Amino acid sequence: MTRTPLPAWVLVAATVGLTVVAVPLLGLAVRIPWADVPTLLTSTAATQALWLSLRTCTLSMLLATVLGLPVAMLLARLEGRRAVLVRTLAVLPMVLPPVVAGLVLLVTLGRRGVVGQHLAAAGIEIGFTTAAVVIAQTFVAMPFFIVSVEGALRTLDPAYEVAAATLGASPTTVLRRVTLPMVGPAVLAGMTMAFARSLGEFGATLAFAGSLQGTTRTMPLEIYLQRETDTDSALALSLVLIVLAAVLMALPAGVRALGSRGGRVA
Amino acid sequence: MARRWLVVSAALLLVLAGCSSRSPSGHGRTTLTVFAAASLNTAFDEVAVEYKKAHPGVEITFNYLGSQDLVQQMQGGAAADVFASADQKNMTIAIESKLISGGPKVFATNTLVLIVPRDPKTGQGNSAGITGLDASLDGKKLVICAPAVPCGATTATLASNLGVTLKPVSEEQKVTDVRGKVESGEADAGLVYSTDAKQAGDKVETIQIPGAEKVVNSYPIAVTASSRAPAEAQSFVDFVASEAGQAVLEKYGFGKP
Structure with missing residues (x-):
């Protein structure tokens, strides 16, 4: 399919836009002490932070998927005011300042929180645990999953689902055999978005979970702390996060490319 | 269309330029920019009010x-007239x-x-029965600042x-974060500066530590x-x-030098 050419000023503006993103990354690449990176990244604090981040982000991604998928399916079928209402609620954490997310979690699940005080009475205290990190990350990451999957579900041609139902498939079978396979790439994209957002989660974790090496101090918290004493170490850790984020963002497109090369219909 | 973009960009540039110009503005008024450690926040606000009574021409x-x-910002070229540090180390780096x-x-x-936190309803403090940096902290949730x-x-x-x-459950980045975790009752105890304890008011009970x-x-x-404006800054x-x-x-709870 051929497209009309873009006006020249759009190309200029786009170049400016890309420069805004590229220059700071270039700045990091110039400033980073490349020779020391392996040593900096193998310190106990760094490896524990990385390992904790990978574990908690995997859990948050899975939770966001399990909890977010039904929400996305429901949302894709709603129309009008109800859709606006549910969508606003579902994506709200996406636009909340992270520290606000941390505060609402604290006043809800904290020791004196609305729910937390009953949990505390039962001997369950979430604050300062790895579970608190996972909860904070899931809270902020789930909207990204929901938005990604809902978009795909809405643009789906309902003819396939209708055909399956006409042939006698139950709603669950339609969902399992027709709908979900067709939105597979969007589910994958949503999962990587959720993982990436969890990886960057900072404010809510700091406010709700605290910061202790190996328990709650994830990569962003470790970077923030290292910055106080050792800028080089903070830069090396930042590099890891940037590389991880880049891989995550490229992953869904890469998988799709592989899929279509294999001759399957995406 | 292209022209409109130009106008918008030009306006944006002007706004940005306006942000960075911190010149002692006209009308015989001088604006001092004071970079002060976070713990000085409320105290310095009041010091400034008192100062301005004696120096009405200075904002x-x-x-x-x-x-x-603050040191990193100044190293990056941020314009400041006065720097007040919370420790000697960062002043040395600045020098x-x-x-x-x-x-x-x-x-x-x-x-x-x-x-230690006080219960907001009953006003009762120290439900964890903490007496100091001793065995009373065993199994309790202590929050301190990170060594860095x-x-x-x-x-x-x-x-x-x-x-x-x-044996802390959390090592916070800022002393105010330690205070927040104790005020909210999330932690059983926290080590903070006496100024923070003072600012926390009724929300906490303070235990002096011998030594x-x-x-x-x-x-x-x-x-x-x-x-x-070095003369005004010095004043x-x-x-x-x-x-x-x-x-x-x-x-505000600060001690004499």
Whole structure:
């Protein structure tokens, strides 16, 4: 399919836009002490932070998927005011300042929180645990999953689902055999978005979970702390996060490319 | 269309340029930009009010942040007239980076205390029964500052002086975060500066730690090398050290230099 050419000023503006993103990354690449990176990244604090981040982000991604998928399916079928209402609620954490997310979690699940005080009475205290990190990350990451999957579900041609139902498939079978396979790439994209957002989660974790090496101090918290004493170490850790984020963002497109090369219909 | 974009970009540039020009503005008024450690926040606001009574031609704007952040901002070219640090270490870094003109002056001190939460409904404090940096903390949720930040370095020195090993559930980045975790009742106890304990008011109960008075955190203040109003900046520094300035600082829990 051929497209009309873009006006020249759009190309200029786009170049400016890309420069805004590229220059700071270039700045990091110039400033980073490349020779020391392996040593900096193998310190106990760094490896524990990385390992904790990978574990908690995997859990948050899975939770966001399990909890977010039904929400996305429901949302894709709603129309009008109800859709606006549910969508606003579902994506709200996406636009909340992270520290606000941390505060609402604290006043809800904290020791004196609305729910937390009953949990505390039962001997369950979430604050300062790895579970608190996972909860904070899931809270902020789930909207990204929901938005990604809902978009795909809405643009789906309902003819396939209708055909399956006409042939006698139950709603669950339609969902399992027709709908979900067709939105597979969007589910994958949503999962990587959720993982990436969890990886960057900072404010809510700091406010709700605290910061202790190996328990709650994830990569962003470790970077923030290292910055106080050792800028080089903070830069090396930042590099890891940037590389991880880049891989995550490229992953869904890469998988799709592989899929279509294999001759399957995406 | 292209022209409209140009106009918008030009307007944006003007706004940005306006943000960075911090010139002592006209009408005989001077604006001082004071970079002060976060713990000085409310105290310095009041010091500025008192200062302005004596110097009506001077406006003061504050940038309150961790001392480390302030030094990094100044190294990055941020314009400041006065720098007030929460520790000697960051003032030394500022001096070594040639950011300071003249010698710094210590104007206040701060020591550590232990705070425990008070129940907001009953007003009862210390439900965990904590008595100090001792066995009463076993199995309780203690929050301290991370050793990498000034309040954490002081905490580490105090602990080693007393020969105790602290087992915190969290090492926070800022002393105010420690305070917040105790105020909210999330933690059973926290080590903070006496000024933070004072600011927390009724929300916490304060426990003095014997030996804490020997681990003093000193606050130095100085005029910056890049100040465009060095005379006014010096007069603010002098005012902070004066009796009037000291009276305000004492009210907020700071110790004498």
